[in-house]
Amino acid sequence: MRQSPSWKGAQRSSLAEIAYPFQEGSHQPCTTMNRYLIRRLLLLIPTLLGMSLLIFAMVRLLPGDIVDALVGMDPTFTDEQKFQMRASFGLNDPWPLQYVKWIGGMFRGDMGLSFRSREPIADQILRALPITIELALLAILLSLVVAIPLGILSAVRQNGPLDFWARVAGLIGLSMPSFWLATLFLLFTSLTFRWAPSVIWVSPFENLPRNLLQMLLPALALSVQLMAVEMRMVRSSLLEVLRQDYIRTARAKGLSERKILLQHGLKNAFIPVITIIGIQLGALMGGSIIIEQIFGLPGIGWTMIQAIFNRDYPVVQTATLLLAVIFVVINLLVDLTYSLLDPRIKYS
Amino acid sequence: MADQPTNPHQLQALFRRGGMSRRAFMRNALLLGMSMGAAQTLLAACAQPGAPVAEAPAADAPAASTTPKAGGEATWAIDSDVVNLIPFGGVSGANHWGKELFYDSLLEWDKDLNVQPAIAERWEAPDDTSWIFYLRQGLKFHNGDEVTADDVIYSMELQKTPPEPGVPNSFYPAIESVEAIDKYTVKFNMTGPDPSVEGYLAWARYSAIIPKDAYTRWNLLTEGVGTGPFKLIQYVPNDRVEYERNPDFWKPDLPYLDKITLKVLPDESGRVAALRSGEIDGCSVTADTALTLANDPDITILKGLFSAPRVLQFTILGDDKPWNDVRVRQAMSKAIDRQQIIDNVFGGEAVLSAAVPPGYGDWFISSEELAENWFKQDLEAAKQLMADAGYADGFEITLYSIANHDATQTAEVVQQQLKEINITVEVIAEEIGPFAKRVGDGTFDWCSTGRGMRPDVTRYVNDFGDPAAGVAARWFNNGDGWNNAELTELYQKALVELNSEERHKQIRRIQEIILDEAPHIYICQPMKFHAVRNNLKDMYVGFNDFHPGLRTVWLDS
Numbered sequence: 051m052r053q054s055p056s057w058k059g060a061q062r063s064s065l066a067e068i069a070y071p072f073q074e075g076s077h078q079p080c081t082t083m084n085r086y087l088i089r090r091l092l093l094l095i096p097t098l099l100g101m102s103l104l105i106f107a108m109v110r111l112l113p114g115d116i117v118d119a120l121v122g123m124d125p126t127f128t129d130e131q132k133f134q135m136r137a138s139f140g141l142n143d144p145w146p147l148q149y150v151k152w153i154g155g156m157f158r159g160d161m162g163l164s165f166r167s168r169e170p171i172a173d174q175i176l177r178a179l180p181i182t183i184e185l186a187l188l189a190i191l192l193s194l195v196v197a198i199p200l201g202i203l204s205a206v207r208q209n210g211p212l213d214f215w216a217r218v219a220g221l222i223g224l225s226m227p228s229f230w231l232a233t234l235f236l237l238f239t240s241l242t243f244r245w246a247p248s249v250i251w252v253s254p255f256e257n258l259p260r261n262l263l264q265m266l267l268p269a270l271a272l273s274v275q276l277m278a279v280e281m282r283m284v285r286s287s288l289l290e291v292l293r294q295d296y297i298r299t300a301r302a303k304g305l306s307e308r309k310i311l312l313q314h315g316l317k318n319a320f321i322p323v324i325t326i327i328g329i330q331l332g333a334l335m336g337g338s339i340i341i342e343q344i345f346g347l348p349g350i351g352w353t354m355i356q357a358i359f360n361r362d363y364p365v366v367q368t369a370t371l372l373l374a375v376i377f378v379v380i381n382l383l384v385d386l387t388y389s390l391l392d393p394r395i396k397y398s
Numbered sequence: 399m400a401d402q403p404t405n406p407h408q409l410q411a412l413f414r415r416g417g418m419s420r421r422a423f424m425r426n427a428l429l430l431g432m433s434m435g436a437a438q439t440l441l442a443a444c445a446q447p448g449a450p451v452a453e454a455p456a457a458d459a460p461a462a463s464t465t466p467k468a469g470g471e472a473t474w475a476i477d478s479d480v481v482n483l484i485p486f487g488g489v490s491g492a493n494h495w496g497k498e499l500f501y502d503s504l505l506e507w508d509k510d511l512n513v514q515p516a517i518a519e520r521w522e523a524p525d526d527t528s529w530i531f532y533l534r535q536g537l538k539f540h541n542g543d544e545v546t547a548d549d550v551i552y553s554m555e556l557q558k559t560p561p562e563p564g565v566p567n568s569f570y571p572a573i574e575s576v577e578a579i580d581k582y583t584v585k586f587n588m589t590g591p592d593p594s595v596e597g598y599l600a601w602a603r604y605s606a607i608i609p610k611d612a613y614t615r616w617n618l619l620t621e622g623v624g625t626g627p628f629k630l631i632q633y634v635p636n637d638r639v640e641y642e643r644n645p646d647f648w649k650p651d652l653p654y655l656d657k658i659t660l661k662v663l664p665d666e667s668g669r670v671a672a673l674r675s676g677e678i679d680g681c682s683v684t685a686d687t688a689l690t691l692a693n694d695p696d697i698t699i700l701k702g703l704f705s706a707p708r709v710l711q712f713t714i715l716g717d718d719k720p721w722n723d724v725r726v727r728q729a730m731s732k733a734i735d736r737q738q739i740i741d742n743v744f745g746g747e748a749v750l751s752a753a754v755p756p757g758y759g760d761w762f763i764s765s766e767e768l769a770e771n772w773f774k775q776d777l778e779a780a781k782q783l784m785a786d787a788g789y790a791d792g793f794e795i796t797l798y799s800i801a802n803h804d805a806t807q808t809a810e811v812v813q814q815q816l817k818e819i820n821i822t823v824e825v826i827a828e829e830i831g832p833f834a835k836r837v838g839d840g841t842f843d844w845c846s847t848g849r850g851m852r853p854d855v856t857r858y859v860n861d862f863g864d865p866a867a868g869v870a871a872r873w874f875n876n877g878d879g880w881n882n883a884e885l886t887e888l889y890q891k892a893l894v895e896l897n898s899e900e901r902h903k904q905i906r907r908i909q910e911i912i913l914d915e916a917p918h919i920y921i922c923q924p925m926k927f928h929a930v931r932n933n934l935k936d937m938y939v940g941f942n943d944f945h946p947g948l949r950t951v952w953l954d955s
């Protein structure tokens with residue numbers, strides 16, 4: 051860690067460190083960062099392999115398979131016929147062989163076909179994933195738009211009336227399940243205004259206003275619980291930061307409250323908040339199933355739950371693995387932003 | 399004067415029982431506060447037993463225009479994805495929802511399950527082992543190709559052993575071969591007399607007629623060329639299916655709509671919101687939702703019977719379990735108060751049903767007769783039967799049911815009711831996947847489930863007629879646990895009986911034996927509800943549990 055002789059030097063150095071975090075003594079500026087990135091990405095491999103084994107086994111432990119789901123109730127199907135059907139799905143192979151076939155396909159980039167519909171799984175995912183991603187991003191965006199200002203105001207006017215009501219509202223928001231909110235919203239708009247979001251999904255690239263109007267209600271329903279958590283996090287984290295010595299020093303130096311807050315306070319308070327957002331984003335990827343059902347959005351959550359009910363093993367396995375990758379990547383990005391927010395955090 | 403009806407249902411029942419003239423019906427209807435139009439609609443519906451009834455709204459309904467208007471686009475919501483559009487061997491009901499709008503069969507059912515011509519304009523059975531179908535000439539597929547005997551032969555042969563992912567068809571009639579007499583005439587050579595041919599074709603679920611070599615010319619999972627009123631535009635999996643009008647449909651002036659979309663909306667509250675706002679024009683709803691929508695000024699509730707009899711089925715294996723004794727089963731049946739199940743589980747919206755459900759043509763035993771006779775609750779007789787069989791102190795039994803389904807609610811009511819005769823019922827609800835497996839394997843004592851649609855009446859009683867075949871073998875231990883010689887003999891006759899009157903007698907007697915011996919205990923059949931926007935006209939609840947009405951609906955803007 052470099053020692054700086056004077057205050058001005060310290061200021062300059064911290065600016066420099068923000069702009070060029072790893073410049074000192076290195077003719078390859080980003081080697082350390084690259085090494086860190088590569089290491090994290092390499093760690094993905096054992097993580098995913100472990101996950102793949104887990105999901106492969108778990109889905110097969112569910113009672114019944116695709117053949118039972120298709121013809122279990124039909125009395126005219128003989129065991130012989132069911133055996134033939136299982137053969138066509140590769141389900142008569144021993145488990146290790148099935149696993150190797152699947153994983154081998156994944157490495158080649160071949161995600162396989164759905165048992166139920168025989169559609170290429172890659173097509174299914176390409177169609178469904180963007181919808182869920184957009185929903186998740188919109189929900190987070192909406193929640194931050196409310197949570198950050200409210201959290202800041204709450205912290206700055208701690209124990210004032212605004213703080214009190216914000217915390218009460220937060221508690222209420224936390225207690226309301228998103229699907230219940232969604233149903234309430236729909237009931238309200240359909241009864242009062244005879245309006246409900248369009249049921250035919252249009253891509254934002256085709257017709258942005260229509261898409262946003264459509265996604266508004268589902269994203270809103272999802273955002274309320276997120277809002278509550280984020281607001282409390284912003285508030286408590288900011289309160290802690292504002293008590294630190296360097297804030298007192300900055301005040302003593304004569305910096306304005308606003309500058310202190312925005313330049314020094316928020317940046318440091320944000321690390322726990324970013325962590326929370328990362329986790330929420332990951333959870334939203336798979337957790338918005340019910341919202342997708344209620345609004346008829348053909349997202350990845352709905353696709354997955356259908357596949358589980360239908361015992362459509364390849365779809366469940368591949369979609370779960372993909373969500374795991376997304377979750378890990380989100381967390382990696384979150385970790386990387388730590389170093390942007392706090393230059394003291396270095397990666398070696 | 400005889401009992402004065404106090405609501406439309408009573409009025410309906412009284413009229414159907416007979417003895418009320420049409421004039422008296424109209425008078426009573428108007429006394430009940432119905433408008434002329436509503437009363438006339440109700441009367442017309444009453445005249446056809448089992449036909450759907452449009453609920454007459456409480457307020458005066460404006461005189462409905464009855465001339466269909468062409469044009470417009472409609473959206474109908476379905477609760478599950480069609481999965482694929484394969485014409486042959488599709489398993490789920492949803493598959494047929496997807497394809498019934500653009501495929502036809504040789505014949506079709508009308509609203510009352512009478513067989514009508516479709517692709518075949520007339521047909522005959524010159525002897526016991528042949529059927530001849532005369533195709534309409536100049537009838538075109540959606541791609542412009544003419545329909546000929548070759549297409550029919552291709553379709554009928556593939557229906558027997560459908561290409562993947564279709565599964566073999568257990569309803570396929572006893573057809574040995576199909577040949578072309580000439581370009582527009584097809585002959586079925588049967589292995590023996592089979593009266594189920596007409597029903598199999600009219601049902602259309604497994605018997606679409608597709609162009610020759612269709613499986614190699616198109617990807618029939620997501621595409622399709624048929625002769626139906628609509629052409630397939632696109633299928634977006636897990637989302638929707640879109641169709642457009644077929645201007646060359648073989649029924650003149652039909653269809654009325656320019657475009658129709660089937661949208662997947664799995665959640666009921668989502669469907670209701672979309673319906674209220676006009677985003678969709680109709681959907682199926684539960685009885686409870688129908689109640690909440692009854693007073694909505696923009697929405698009409700349609701109600702009708704459909705084939706879904708609820709049944710409690712035993713495995714009777716010839717071991718020491720108490721229900722191997724017919725008296726025990728009869729006692730259980732007598733102890734059950736089916737009306738209470740109808741009221742509590744289905745909100746009163748169900749009718750008593752034996753093996754052949756009410757509304758299936760004229761093959762069923764009427765609910766009135768069932769209520770008077772076999773389904774009359776009689777606890778005293780039940781206790782006596784239990785005592786005679788040596789089980790006055792009762793026993794324990796496990797009742798499996800489908801989770802999140804009325805089957806479980808029914809099971810719970812039965813659990814309460816059977817306490818009266820000292821039977822301790824344990825209800826175990828299972829997800830549909832494991833439940834289906836359990837039923838197929840026969841690993842249950844008792845389970846609460848239902849039946850679906852059948853193309854021929856014998857299919858409602860085949861488990862009893864042949865207890866050593868298929869899954870019935872596991873339920874009845876190859877017939878060693880339970881069988882009835884008279885029933886089996888009648889069943890074998892009915893399979894090949896072409897004389898309608900004789901067949902009716904055989905089926906009637908078969909049902910009586912099933913009710914007497916109760917190898918399964920039948921309960922009731924729930925009504926089905928559709929909720930539609932007022933401007934969607936001529937929709938009705940199809941008995942076959944699909945949406946045949948969508949082929950002929952129109953929009954009154």
